[in-house]
Ligand SMILES: Nc1ncnc2c1ncn2[C@@H]1O[C@H](COP(=O)(O)OS(=O)(=O)O)[C@@H](OP(=O)(O)O)[C@H]1O
């Protein structure tokens with residue numbers, strides 16, 4: 001293999017497609033703008049190299065980062081090849097396997113329809129599409145849909161004695177994926193979409209549901225009051241919060257911040273993640289790592305985070321933010337808008353360096369990256385942190401739980 005000379009940062013949809021492709025779920029894989037000549041290193045938004053694309057073929061180099069939520073449960077999110085192998089080992093190569101696609105919340109009558117749908121099949125695979133794209137308002141999103149998938153799986157298990165599995169499938173929109181093809185690659189012979197088996201009367205009642213509730217409120221209150229009632233009932237006017245993670249590169253800021261943001265989002269809090277690397281690709285594009293550039297970068301993050309908090313949302317930020325002065329400025333901006341929670345991710349330098357997911361410490365030690373935090377640029381340890389978390393001795397789940405306890409304290 002040639003030394004990769006180009007890097008491409010994958011969009012959320014491209015990440016989904018790559019994960020599906022590497023797991024054997026589809027032959028399709030491409031990147032926006034088409035692949036240039038030679039090899040291309042494909043990275044996530046955090047610049048972690050995940051695969052190399054060469055001659056139209058993608059080869060994995062690192063496992064994908066996982067986040068929190070039921071759709072990240074490794075028992076459910078499994079490669080198509082593994083699922084196909086397992087199901088065939090269980091029922092044999094000739095048996096008839098049905099895939100049931102669950103891409104909308106299942107109603108009672110769909111669960112009832114399952115009985116007929118799964119009859120005469122030797123095994124059932126419940127396929128749940130999960131997208132990294134933010135859900136549109138009113139959508140359950142991947143966590144909610146995964147819970148629906150589990151309900152469908154249990155309903156099948158209650159109605160038949162055949163093996164049934166639930167599988168979360170990374171799903172890229174607009175990539176031209178077809179369930180017929182993806183289901184076959186998961187070991188199925190036939191595929192049905194459960195929502196297609198909804199009764200027409202149920203669909204009509206569902207269509208009316210959306211307007212019904214706000215129509216009722218509008219009928220009961222005069223217009224400006226009705227709007228406040230709707231907002232208050234939906235919890236839209238909560239105090240906003242900035243959760244600010246600071247720590248060395250590789251300390252675990254992004255991992256914990258992402259897991260926290262996913263959990264809060266899943267519970268209906270409007271959560272905005274401002275991750276260090278992603279910010280540098282957009283908001284702070286072109287800035288370097290000298291002290292002045294870092295301070296500017298951190299202040300920009302603080303400014304955006306405080307806007308989010310001002311409007312009642314939760315901003316979760318995760319830059320290194322090595323200087324006390326920059327962090328103090330963020331505190332000032334955030335406290336003017338809502339609440340500020342400072343989390344120092346204190347994982348020791350040796351551990352961060354040993355992780356070296358992006359290979360940056362090795363380069364910094366070799367003198368190839370100047371001003372590298374912890375090696376050739378300082379990290380001023382915070383004295384005003386609300387929480388100190390060392391991820392070499394605290395799991396991601398425990399770290400998230402500790403932040404949540406802090407957030408629940410008013
Ligand atoms: N010189 C140097 N020092 C530190 N980090 C470097 C450097 N050059 C590039 N990188 C990569 O940039 C990420 C840190 O960017 P931040 O915006 O979080 O830094 S800062 O807050 O402005 O100090 C950091 O990402 P994380 O590993 O997610 O922290 C590195 O991947």
Ligand SMILES: Nc1ncnc2c1ncn2[C@@H]1O[C@H](COP(=O)(O)OP(=O)(O)O)[C@@H](O)[C@H]1O
Nearest residue numbers: 248249250251252253254255357391394395396
């Ligand atoms: N308990 C833990 N909490 C967070 N990350 C952990 C933990 N244990 C191992 N890791 C790994 O450490 C690395 C941390 O990287 P990342 O979250 O990108 O750090 P940062 O954003 O601080 O640079 C990831 O590869 C992650 O899987």
